[in-house]
Amino acid sequence: GGCCGTTPQHIRLLRNAVEGLIPGDGTGTCSGGTAGAGRAVTGLASRSQAVLFTEAAGPVIIGERINPTGRKQLAEDIRRGSFAVVRRDAKAQV
Known part of the structure; x- marks a missing residue:
C-alpha cells in the first residue's frame, strides 16, 4: 500500500x-x-x-517560484484547481 x-x-x-x-x-x-x-x-x-x-541527462532546473509557501494567491489558485499562475511562473524560470 x-x-x-x-x-x-x-x-x-x-x-x-x-x-x-x-x-x-x-x-x-x-x-x-x-x-x-x-x-x-x-x-x-x-x-x-x-x-x-545523471550526467547524461544534463542540468535539471528546479524552480522555487512555484512554491506556494508565502504566496497566498498562488496557494488559492492551486486549491481551486487553476494552474495558470503555476504555468506562467514555471515558464519564466526556464
Missing part, C-alpha cells in the same frame, strides 16, 4: 519501476535495473513523478 492519495495504479507503476533492483546499503548506489549497476543515483520524487539526476 501507499500513503493517502496513492492508487492501485500508482503502486503497480512503482513496483514495475523498481522491479529487479536490489536494495542498497544506504550509500546511494544501485545494484541493477535501469539506473546502472554500482552507480550512485541521486534523484527527487513528487506525488506524480520521479527525476533521476
